[in-house]
Amino acid sequence: MSNYLTSEENLIRLRRARIIYTVAAAMAVSAALYLLWALRELIVPTVIGMLMAYICLPLIGYLKNRGLSRSWAVLLLFGIFCLILFSAIKFTGDLIPDRKTELELQARVRYKLNDKFEGIMGLGHGGNWFYHLFGRELEPLRAGIDEALRISEDSHRLFTAFHENSRETGAEQVEERYWRYHLANRQRDLARERTGPDHREDNFATAEVPGRTGAAPGSSLLLTLFNAVSLWLITPLVFLILLVDDGKLKRELVHNMPNRYFEMTLTTVDNINRALGRYLRGTFIECFLVGTSFTICLFLIGLEMQWAAAIGIIAGLANAIPFLGPAIGLLVGVLYAVMAEEVTPLLPFIDGDNLLPAVLVVVAIVQLADNAIFQPYVLGGAVDLHPLIVVFGVMGGAVIFGFAGMLFAVPAIMIGKVVITTIFRQFRAYHII
């Protein structure tokens, strides 16, 4: 049609088209950003579904090579994925304590923490050399954690009601030793109140979560779990859709590219696909190996399988965060070692007294194996980010999206880096810039 227009009219038409395209693009970007913000709770489940589908794609090829049709291969993987996802949700649900167990745990951790601190510092005999050397620096940290674990007066009343197995709550009786821990904690508080002025009644950890106090603590927990589970329903759906897609998304993207950029787009998408695949699959396998190593080693030194697996999963997941990951694994392991009461180690020389050093040794062994074997073997040179970028990225991710942000910050930066460097390399190769 443009053939019937004069060159001046053509110029006006082009200018008009440019304005319309720019406005449409700006509106689309704004709408996308708004949707991203409005649906931010769905981001993590969606991203996990996408990542898992991406990681599993080569398995489809493997199963097809083994004689299975694509549909059966997808169905098989989907079944396995659903099984793992729902087992993970159930496992996590089992680990989430109810109000009574939460209070018991709070009292237990607080008591054990103070007890271990006093033991390590030799406070019973006026403090040892370690206390005199580092005590002043460590005391505020201990006091901070202690304050965070304090059970408020309201919670104390609830705990007392639980303990007395009152008819109103109908709850199980609190285990006697945890009640004793709680009483010991309160006595320590009273002693501190008499001796020191730094006592505060309210703190963030003991503040009541709305809807969690009162007569029916279990119902709110179920509601929370239901909300979380309903959000996570999108994960298997995304997984299935992407596996069924069979590269249609990529083909649609390439199809819409102008002819001039056709070959360049094919090469760019392929290069990005390769680099990301190597990185994401490598990271997944590395995290899996670290988590499994943690679970086995912690089980060997006497942790219950349930807790060894939970700590293994946390340490494995956190391992995706460079620098901070091992620290999180260490922290969780140490926390458990501090509050552990009964250990049934498979190794004869480990008991409750040397569990803490044993956990430290486990963390050191797993980190050594990760650095010396897993990373070089599985990841190769796939991760190449400046430490400063990693630290800022992880902190930024934590500020915006919390723990999920920390976890996905480095993969997101890696994706951005691979996409940008590949695009620019191809732009130069095809003489576009």
Place this chain on the structure above:
Amino acid sequence: MTPQKTTMWSSFFGQNNRKRDTLLFLGTVPLFASLTKRELATVHAIAHHRIYQEDEFIFRKGQPGAAMFVVKSGMVNIVDHDRDNQANILSTLDDNSFFGELALLDDSPRSASAVAARSTETFAFFRTDLERLLNSFPQIGHKVYRALAMIIGKRLKETNEQLLNK
């Protein structure tokens, strides 16, 4: 091309008709001539349909080669520009011909440019997709690469003869 009547059924099954036409066409291309119907359907899944206007470059000399093109309809000139930027037509290709096949072997720069001499419909095959096909379906890969080797050999022989006759 004769315009096709649009019916309710063609709206529903238009895609399948297009696919059937493409499969029939791919079966006539020398590179895929030895493939069975089922194998052709697998190859069809990695074909990219592209339409070029008259005088539009399909690829330029010196760019990294990533795909081979098969002409479904239209005409393509393989050209080389001399020092004065004058285009020398090296060959002209029409329906069922293919070009850019060396890109299937590696990503070395294109040795000449390809320009659509008139409105041209092509199917492009990306090197990596074909490599994956080779891994997943070795029997298809074997037939395609064997045909490719024979065609390249034949073209080389023809070029040698032309050089000797000069």
